[in-house]
Amino acid sequence: MSIPEQHRSYPLNAWFMACWADELASDRMLARTLLDRPLVLFRDADGVPAALDDMCPHRFAPLSRGRVRDGVVQCGYHGLQFDASGACLGNASAYSSFPPGTRVRSHKVVERHRVVWIWLGDEDSADPVLIPPLTRMPEPGGHENIGHYLHVHANWLLEIDNIMDLTHVHYLHLGSLGNESMRSGSMHVSERDGAVRAELVMPGTICPFGPLEGQLCDQWNNVEWHAPAAMILDFGAVPPGAPPIQDDGGYAFHIFTPETERTTHYFFGSSGSYGEEEAWMPKMIGELQNRVFLEEDNPMMEAIEERMAGRDFWDLKPAILSSDAAAVRVRRKIAKLCRQEARVPG
Ligand code: FES
Numbered sequence: 078m079s080i081p082e083q084h085r086s087y088p089l090n091a092w093f094m095a096c097w098a099d100e101l102a103s104d105r106m107l108a109r110t111l112l113d114r115p116l117v118l119f120r121d122a123d124g125v126p127a128a129l130d131d132m133c134p135h136r137f138a139p140l141s142r143g144r145v146r147d148g149v150v151q152c153g154y155h156g157l158q159f160d161a162s163g164a165c166l167g168n169a170s171a172y173s174s175f176p177p178g179t180r181v182r183s184h185k186v187v188e189r190h191r192v193v194w195i196w197l198g199d200e201d202s203a204d205p206v207l208i209p210p211l212t213r214m215p216e217p218g219g220h221e222n223i224g225h226y227l228h229v230h231a232n233w234l235l236e237i238d239n240i241m242d243l244t245h246v247h248y249l250h251l252g253s254l255g256n257e258s259m260r261s262g263s264m265h266v267s268e269r270d271g272a273v274r275a276e277l278v279m280p281g282t283i284c285p286f287g288p289l290e291g292q293l294c295d296q297w298n299n300v301e302w303h304a305p306a307a308m309i310l311d312f313g314a315v316p317p318g319a320p321p322i323q324d325d326g327g328y329a330f331h332i333f334t335p336e337t338e339r340t341t342h343y344f345f346g347s348s349g350s351y352g353e354e355e356a357w358m359p360k361m362i363g364e365l366q367n368r369v370f371l372e373e374d375n376p377m378m379e380a381i382e383e384r385m386a387g388r389d390f391w392d393l394k395p396a397i398l399s400s401d402a403a404a405v406r407v408r409r410k411i412a413k414l415c416r417q418e419a420r421v422p423g
């Protein structure tokens with residue numbers, strides 16, 4: 078079910094986002110292909126997330142075509158049941174005998190920061206310490222702008238390039254999130270504890286949206302990448318010369334997971350939790366993001382994917398600009414993760 082390592086652009090030994098936590102309910106399974114592997118995600122009887130290969134060992138029916146009750150998945154074809162560990166529990170009919178050891182492969186998942194993370198590589202290396210630190214994710218209860226999802230027909234690294242070089246906002250998002258004045262900024266790239274940070278500072282430019290929209294301001298649009306594919310933006314704008322105070326709601330999350338080599342799951346949202354009287358705020362931000370990503374980013378990513386036609390990024394000898402510094406650094410770190418696991422026997 079997995080594809081050979083030399084054809085993969087992604088590591089297996091990493092925590093990728095499988096889904097938003099609230100995509101799973103006690104009576105609802107989720108069928109999703111992650112890293113070229115068809116999976117079914119659900120919650121066990123205690124509400125803990127679980128992931129199994131989405132293929133019954135009897136006649137290979139997708140288990141996601143069945144149902145889940147009390148944490149047990151029942152195949153929709155002949156009714157074999159499987160628990161969260163993947164062990165077969167038989168079926169309810171008179172013909173329920175099955176070979177000992179019948180099971181489906183299960184995978185490690187962890188629910189944290191309202192996200193279900195999955196590890197599809199070597200299980201012994203699956204250390205939850207490596208889960209991206211989405212500590213700005215709002216607690217459930219208020220009005221929030223999280224839980225968004227888009228499906229993109231493009232390789233996941235193109236998506237990371239896009240977020241790690243936010244100068245694209247000044248061109249691709251001209252008139253929506255960006256304007257020409259913002260092209261006069263400067264970028265600084267740094268690295269700490271394996272996280273790559275690109276700071277884009279644009280003093281004395283026109284604010285494109287928000288309370289200062291249309292006014293002269295000092296604005297910033299920074300991004301931090303955490304392996305393998307979680308990016309946290311901190312952005313804001315203040316009147317010229319004012320201290321650059323970061324607003325609680327000024328963090329955005331962009332998280333990518335390869336579905337296949339040429340398609341990507343795109344999860345996004347932002348920080349901040351709002352009361353009843355401000356319920357319009359996260360709603361407005363979410364709708365704006367959805368529209369911009371869907372109408373401006375996605376078509377560009379998909380057009381690039383089509384032009385590249387499956388050819389290797391480096392083989393095409395891309396022209397590297399100084400604004401690519403963060404994106405290139407991230408690409409190299411991901412390539413290193415892939416190389417490292419290729420050297421591990423088995
Ligand atoms: S295919 Fe699943 S029980 Fe037969």
Ligand SMILES: [Fe+2]
Binds near residue numbers: 239250
């Ligand atoms: Fe964009």
